[in-house]
Amino acid sequence: MGKASIVLTALFFVCAALPSQDSIISETNFSSVIGAGARALGMGGAFIAIADDATAASWNPAGLAQLERFSLSVVNRMDSSRALIPARGDSVTNFFMGAELTQALSYGIDFASMTMPFRIGKVKIVPQVSYQRAISFNLSSRQNGIPALIPDEDPTSGEKYFFQGNFYNEDDFIGGFDMLSASLGTRLFPWLNLGFSFNYWMNGYKGEQVKGASGIFYTQSHPDIHMNADHEVLEGRTFDIKGVNFNLGILIEISENLKLGAVYKTAFTADIDYWNKTHIIDFREGGDKENVHEASGRSKLLWPRSFGLGISYRPSDPLTFSLDYTNTEWSKGKLLNYHFDGKTRDVYFPTLHSPEGEGRLNPQMDAEQIRLGMEFVVFGEKILIPLRAGFFTDSQYFSDVSGRTVSMTGFTAGMGVKFQLLSFDVAVIYQSGSYLSNPISYSLDEKSELKLYFSVIFSI
């Protein structure tokens, strides 16, 4: 292996070792495209068979039919996340590179709605208009590598490589995929509620990423050839969505205490306007070299369908248990004719990996979530104090390098105060998981995320 090819290989592996902006964003957001509201999220997000407050349409539009009063709601979100790729010792390769990623606190309105129940004769109709930030891209993260030795092996030659150095990664993104929804719920029978939502998807994100590495690269067969591998990659990107889909919901009240719910969110094809620019600066010996790729255009995004099933049980009026299962067909999430890095191709969305397979990346998979929650209401003199807790498992749409399904688990807790016409709720969500994300690190990424939600609901 010549010196030049060693350098190129080094550059490739170092770049691959750094998490891309999409993986950072997507892994923390996309698999959990669910409803909104601190009350529901405090219950682990198991709300499909409850959906009985002003956030109902975001979980199950059929739940709207339960509402009796004019309501206004606003939900605010604060979140931060942390990912740790630990350095790990090994008897053969000594040390692996580690990294720590921290995402700064972001804040924004997550949901707002207005609900206006009315009756035509005996027919109860409950319309709602709402805004929801379906997927937030607000991100300001800093990732710093922990100096270490990275080993790898060329699959064809069996040659072992080593990179000893450091890397860094800075992301600053803002925006999100938003939904404007018009929903309608109605009660057909005392035990049967139906509902639907018309969702207009809009907005998107923009931002930039700076990532780089510096260090020494060498091979096992030529340990005497040490190559500097200093380089920096600048990426800029905008990504805007426009599309329409529908949510259909059903809520069956088997008894006063037992309810079943189901919701189906239709697949849709969205228009994507994108722009991206990649600027690679190579500081290796022999002078700086630059490599620039820029692309923009309109693409089609195949957003997958999803469905959810839920059951809620209320053994007594203050106490409620709920369980949800949701499935999103991310295996069919595709971005068509996407131009990036000088190539135009169909890629999976949101990972942006090619379905044909590039390197050692696995295809996207359907995401599944199981959510469990409970709520207990304490009666005060003039106020109600609900206490909530929940647990969920979040099976991701991407797999680790070995093809194993990546699953995150999370705990939620929440409480609220209801005084006369106003309800204040707060929920905290902690989600964590570990998996092998990088083909050359052999180390488990440990990711954790902390989110805080506040809701205010005003009902007349």
Added chain:
Amino acid sequence: MIKMKAERSGFIWLLLGVFLLSGGLLADKWYRIYDQSLAAVKRGDWQQVITLINESLTKKDKPKVQARTVGMEFIDYFPFYYLGMAYYRLGQYENAKQAFEKSMDFAESSKKEEIAKSLGNMLADCRNQLVKKVAGSEPITEMVKPQPASIETMPSDEKKEEAISVTYQQSQIDVPVSVPQKSNLVKKGVTSTETEQAKDTDPLLTLKTDLNREAYALLKTCEFDAAQMKFNALLQLDAHYPKALKGLEKIKMARCVIQINQGIRLYFEGDIDGSERILMQALADRGAGVLGLVRVHQFLAIISAERYLCDADKNPKFLQSVRKHLREADTGATEFKPDSRFFSPKVIHILNESK
């Protein structure tokens, strides 16, 4: 393809049809019906209350404190309480008794002492009414719809005018709250937001407010017996209910004023004995207020003067009586000047001489 589109279109229209035609199949939840029944309670539409409460009981048959409705909404569900109240108001005491007994069990078990006390009073009254009904001493219908007062106490239209007129006059001097002010009180009770909000959660307060409102409405139309019955019921619920105490005081005063005017009328009709008897009774009752008593003493002085003039022996006790009543009538506020158009010069002379 066309066939598929047609089938799909047909399915959508079928769904739409089901949606629109399903109105007849709809039925409200228990809390919605219960809410409507509470609105009927506020309106005093007791027959509607019975219908709605019975309908809500078919869907939720057990009362409950803090029963969950929708989301974070909880209400106190007291169907038997309001059912009993409705029967009570309609004079159906047997039904009311049964409903109150059911509600009493629940109120006691849920430690709702105020409600239990209120229920106890109403239950006791139901039993009394049933006993009276069996004994035949009082027709139930008198409680059903407050009938005009009995012959003895029922004021004629003229008397009503007199009574109200005199009451107004009285109130301007020594009664702090006049009849129009009573209606203001009622109005205030109805529109007070605080009271209305409290009523939503306190059935006892609802009952008190309703009884008070009805009693003052009856008082305003001079249906004193019926008003008195309401005030007494209020005092059964709350022995110190100030509006009820004040209302009874006003009834007593209004009755006394009517009595005085009746006595005065008899004087002018020539029934001196009858007039004296009634005015003496009004004096003994002491319910007429200061101005009423002044009038009573003035007319008793006039009657004593008439008796002196008619007495062949010219008994001086009549003159003493004249002086005594004139002294009592002299409040220092106004001078007594008998009108010569209504009284004989001799009577006026005696009165003037006796001052």
